[in-house]
Amino acid sequence: MEGKFALAVLIGCLSGVGCYLILQESVMRILLGLSILSTAVNLFIFASSQPKSLAPIGKSFSNSDLFSDPLTQALILTAIVIGFGMLSFLFGIACKTTERSRCDDTALIDLED
Amino acid sequence: MLVSLPLVLMLFGVVTLLFPKLEKRLCLVGVILCLAGLFLVEEGSCEVVGAYNKALGIELCILENHKDLIFTVGLLFIHFLFSSKSRPSVALFLFASVLGIFLSHDLFNIYVWFEILLVCSFVMPIFGKYSPKAIFKYSIASLIGSLTFLVGIALVYKHTGYLNLSKVSEHISYLPQLEIGLFFIFVALGLKAGLVPFHFWLGASYHKFDLDILPLFFAILTKMGVYTLAKIFSFLEAENFILLQGVGIFLSSVSLVSGFLLSYFEKNLSRSFALFAISKSGFLVLAALIARLNPMVYYLAFDAVFTYFLTYVILKEKNIHTFTGIFLMLGWLGFPVSGFFLAALWILFDTQLNGILFSFFVFHKLTAIAFIVNLAANVKTDQKLSLTDKIFAFGVTILLTIRTSYALLHY
Numbered sequence: 001m002e003g004k005f006a007l008a009v010l011i012g013c014l015s016g017v018g019c020y021l022i023l024q025e026s027v028m029r030i031l032l033g034l035s036i037l038s039t040a041v042n043l044f045i046f047a048s049s050q051p052k053s054l055a056p057i058g059k060s061f062s063n064s065d066l067f068s069d070p071l072t073q074a075l076i077l078t079a080i081v082i083g084f085g086m087l088s089f090l091f092g093i094a095c096k097t098t099e100r101s102r103c104d105d106t107a108l109i110d111l112e113d
Numbered sequence: 114m115l116v117s118l119p120l121v122l123m124l125f126g127v128v129t130l131l132f133p134k135l136e137k138r139l140c141l142v143g144v145i146l147c148l149a150g151l152f153l154v155e156e157g158s159c160e161v162v163g164a165y166n167k168a169l170g171i172e173l174c175i176l177e178n179h180k181d182l183i184f185t186v187g188l189l190f191i192h193f194l195f196s197s198k199s200r201p202s203v204a205l206f207l208f209a210s211v212l213g214i215f216l217s218h219d220l221f222n223i224y225v226w227f228e229i230l231l232v233c234s235f236v237m238p239i240f241g242k243y244s245p246k247a248i249f250k251y252s253i254a255s256l257i258g259s260l261t262f263l264v265g266i267a268l269v270y271k272h273t274g275y276l277n278l279s280k281v282s283e284h285i286s287y288l289p290q291l292e293i294g295l296f297f298i299f300v301a302l303g304l305k306a307g308l309v310p311f312h313f314w315l316g317a318s319y320h321k322f323d324l325d326i327l328p329l330f331f332a333i334l335t336k337m338g339v340y341t342l343a344k345i346f347s348f349l350e351a352e353n354f355i356l357l358q359g360v361g362i363f364l365s366s367v368s369l370v371s372g373f374l375l376s377y378f379e380k381n382l383s384r385s386f387a388l389f390a391i392s393k394s395g396f397l398v399l400a401a402l403i404a405r406l407n408p409m410v411y412y413l414a415f416d417a418v419f420t421y422f423l424t425y426v427i428l429k430e431k432n433i434h435t436f437t438g439i440f441l442m443l444g445w446l447g448f449p450v451s452g453f454f455l456a457a458l459w460i461l462f463d464t465q466l467n468g469i470l471f472s473f474f475v476f477h478k479l480t481a482i483a484f485i486v487n488l489a490a491n492v493k494t495d496q497k498l499s500l501t502d503k504i505f506a507f508g509v510t511i512l513l514t515i516r517t518s519y520a521l522l523h524y
Contacts, residue, residue: 022253022257027249030253034253034256034257034260037257037260038260041260041263041264041267042263044263044264044267045263045266045267045270047267048267048268048270048271049270049271071169071270071276072267072270075221075266078221078225079224079263082225082228085228085232086228086231086232086252086256086259087256089232089235089236089252090249090252090253090256093235093245093248093249093252094249096245097245097246097249100245
């Protein structure tokens with residue numbers, strides 16, 4: 001019970017921090033916010049499977065109630081890889097944007113040709 | 114066979130990178146091979162990847178009427194490969210992801226294919242003239258949409274225990290928590306489709322992309338969100354979630370009306386197209402919430418062909434950036450435009466018409482005609498369709514018309 005509560009609090013805090021950073025004007029803070037929000041979403045998927053005490057690998061599955069759901073863990077793994085790729089691309093775009101405009105503020109970046 | 118179709122496209126996409134001189138030809142071979150493979154697959158058939166259980170494995174299905182839709186999209190991609198200066202290999206990956214979304218039968222795979230689609234759509238503008246700020250806005254909005262979609266998927270999995278659409282529909286229970294999950298999915302796909310109030314990125318980014326790629330973006334990319342929404346909500350029987358349907362109908366109606374009003378007042382041509390895309394998304398989401406998936410498939414195919422060639426012809430003229438807008442323009446063509454505009458509004462509020470979807474359909478068609486007449490009145494262009502373009506556009510339209518008529522008579 002305590003572990004679940006702690007997980008819920010952690011997801012809530014990470015989501016709050018992620019949303020706060022996304023609403024900032026700095027490009028890098030927005031990306032950092034997206035990264036944190038993505039972690040919160042991954043933990044949320046993990047929480048949706050009701051995590052149990054044993055890892056679902058290398059053991060006999062005679063008592064499946066003791067094992068965590070492996071499907072959500074596979075989903076999280078895929079989501080992490082995809083999220084990492086997307087964020088890397090966005091960091092590249094952000095670097096180019098800030099380099100060309102010489103500022104990090106979304107309100108001041110005006111590269112519209 | 115079904116599993117290999119998107120993989121063939123991706124394989125050709127990789128091979129073309131090794132032989133840049135043969136890029137276009139190899140891409141064409143890839144698309145043709147894929148369409149030929151699709152021709153051999155029976156409609157309604159499903160395949161599970163590997164030896165997994167259907168509930169846990171990756172299932173691909175070709176649903177009823179989807180062959181025609183995929184063939185139409187494939188033909189548009191072939192035209193794009195030859196008419197665009199953009200990298201054909203990226204377009205091939207884009208087609209693979211579109212095909213993946215059409216074939217995927219579970220929620221998480223739809224998410225994965227959507228991410229591949231997004232990566233391709235982020236990369237495509239970079240090869241032409243682009244504004245990093247526009248790509249940044251588009252990417253951030255899309256990524257937030259993807260994260261929201263994941264939250265929705267997690268909630269659906271939590272309350273049904275499945276991700277496979279058929280299994281989810283078998284085990285669905287009309288709990289408020291599940292409705293919240295569907296709300297997340299609605300918001301995520303609404304963001305991707307540019308539905309009001311999630312439309313802010315569309316008008317701010319699309320008109321800054323290279324005109325070369327815009328026909329594909331307007332005709333196919335914005336429609337993928339709507340298509341996925343229709344597919345998921347059709348399987349999950351969203352009409353039983355009263356609150357979700359009410360909110361969805363309200364937002365899509367607002368999108369339908371505000372999209373076309375905003376597009377009329379807009380002076381920038383590409384931006385006007387982008388705003389009109391919001392109106393179309395509104396109509397399609399409305400149809401998705403009220404009607405089932407099957408009738409929508411033909412409409413999507415028609416709309417993709419129509420939007421693609423309209424955008425292709427109008428936006429290809431590089432000198433046109435602005436036009437005068439309905440209320441500022443001069444000339445006699447203003448009268449029919451205003452006529453269609455008023456008739457559309459009158460039909461929208463006419464309570465005598467039978468059924469909300471029919472009223473909105475007539476409204477949507479009249480606004481589309483008004484939009485085109487407005488373009489014809491304001492845009493003076495020397496751009497002419499080549500003979501190949503004409504044959505292509507009319508051929509695809511005629512084939513679709515024959516196929517639709519046959520389907521209507523048959524059912």
